[in-house]
Amino acid sequence: MSRTETAPNPASRSALIVLVAALALIAGLLAAVFLYAPKSVAIESGTLLQTPRPLPAFTLTDENGAPLTPEQLRGQWTLIFPGFTYCPDVCPTTLGLLKTVEAALGERAERLQVLLLSVDPERDTPETMKRYVQYFSPRFKGATAAEPELRRVAQALGVAYVRVPGETAGSYTMDHSAALVLIDPDAAIAGYFMPPLRVDALVADLGRLLDSRS
Amino acid sequence: MRWPAFSAALLALPACAGAEPLSAENAWIREAPPGAPVMAGYLRLHNHSGQPIRCSRASGADFGAIELHRTLLEGGTSRMLRDQTVEVPAGGSAELGPGGYHLMLLGPQRPLAAGDTVRVTLHCDGHDLAVDFTVRSAP
Numbered sequence: 001m002s003r004t005e006t007a008p009n010p011a012s013r014s015a016l017i018v019l020v021a022a023l024a025l026i027a028g029l030l031a032a033v034f035l036y037a038p039k040s041v042a043i044e045s046g047t048l049l050q051t052p053r054p055l056p057a058f059t060l061t062d063e064n065g066a067p068l069t070p071e072q073l074r075g076q077w078t079l080i081f082p083g084f085t086y087c088p089d090v091c092p093t094t095l096g097l098l099k100t101v102e103a104a105l106g107e108r109a110e111r112l113q114v115l116l117l118s119v120d121p122e123r124d125t126p127e128t129m130k131r132y133v134q135y136f137s138p139r140f141k142g143a144t145a146a147e148p149e150l151r152r153v154a155q156a157l158g159v160a161y162v163r164v165p166g167e168t169a170g171s172y173t174m175d176h177s178a179a180l181v182l183i184d185p186d187a188a189i190a191g192y193f194m195p196p197l198r199v200d201a202l203v204a205d206l207g208r209l210l211d212s213r214s
Numbered sequence: 215m216r217w218p219a220f221s222a223a224l225l226a227l228p229a230c231a232g233a234e235p236l237s238a239e240n241a242w243i244r245e246a247p248p249g250a251p252v253m254a255g256y257l258r259l260h261n262h263s264g265q266p267i268r269c270s271r272a273s274g275a276d277f278g279a280i281e282l283h284r285t286l287l288e289g290g291t292s293r294m295l296r297d298q299t300v301e302v303p304a305g306g307s308a309e310l311g312p313g314g315y316h317l318m319l320l321g322p323q324r325p326l327a328a329g330d331t332v333r334v335t336l337h338c339d340g341h342d343l344a345v346d347f348t349v350r351s352a353p
Contacts, residue, residue, distance in 0.1 A: 085251075087252070088254035088316070088318060092244055092247075092254075132247045135246075166296070175291055195290075
């Protein structure tokens with residue numbers, strides 16, 4: 001009885017063709033997303049960005065006095081910990097924890113680099129940073145830059161810091177972001193690990209990330 | 215000869231009227247990287263008296279200066295607060311531990327390695343509590 005069943009008009013036929021084509025396109029896109037997107041990894045102790053954010057060009061000075069640029073962060077994962085060596089409580093606690101994490105990851109830790117980003121370039125010379133980070137692990141690195149470069153790098157990393165004056169000129173302290181910044185092997189910000197940091201959660205999360213992509 | 219001894223006993227009376235009101239437990243200093251200009255000391259304080267006792271100062275010959283600090287994690291930022299006071303409640307205890315209240319030990323006067331013992335005196339509401347801290351390499 002229905003006219004549309006027996007004799008579809010040309011207009012509705014072309015609409016059908018458009019619909020089928022659209023569905024095919026969507027199916028194709030979905031397939032591409034599943035086939036070509038990096039394996040999706042969820043982490044418990046932090047947040048991964050939906051799209052990693054590439055780092056801008058910058059030059060820090062590392063613990064050997066050598067330049068450190070984003071290019072050198074390629075090909076491995078990097079955990080950046082903002083801190084400073086004139087910090088007796090939270091900085092050694094965090095670096096001690098990361099040393100335990102490094103040991104627990106075993107061989108996989110070879111593809112992970114821990115970098116102390118000193119927010120105190122006035123007191124943290126390369127020698128000071130080297131002595132400090134290598135006390136925890138010979139593989140840990142330290143880097144900083146003079147202002148205003150440090151401010152620019154920190155902003156790109158999402159790291160905030162502020163100098164708090166002390167009783168004397170040399171006894172100031174630094175308040176700073178407590179999150180660890182995760183850099184992926186393309187030198188892009190992949191996410192953040194938020195305190196309170198726990199060894200077991202970090203080992204599980206970093207283990208999954210290192211397994212997903214080296 | 216009896217009189218001086220008696221006056222010495224009188225002078226000592228306030229300090230030993232009853233048991234010591236304050237005691238320390240698990241006092242330790244985190245071993246620092248060589249040459250580190252600052253270290254942190256931690257302990258648990260017990261108050262055996264019926265009054266709260268407040269501690270805000272400490273001293274020790276092995277450091278240039280000692281301050282009472284508190285690390286505070288606030289809005290994703292790690293902050294260090296100076297000039298802190300720890301109140302040990304009557305009949306209770308207070309903890310100075312990593313990521314919270316700590317003794318900020320500035321300018322170690324000698325190298326301090328794991329296993330060493332360092333004496334620090336806490337000054338708390340008129341009570342002086344001498345505590346031997348053990349240097350340890352990890353929590």
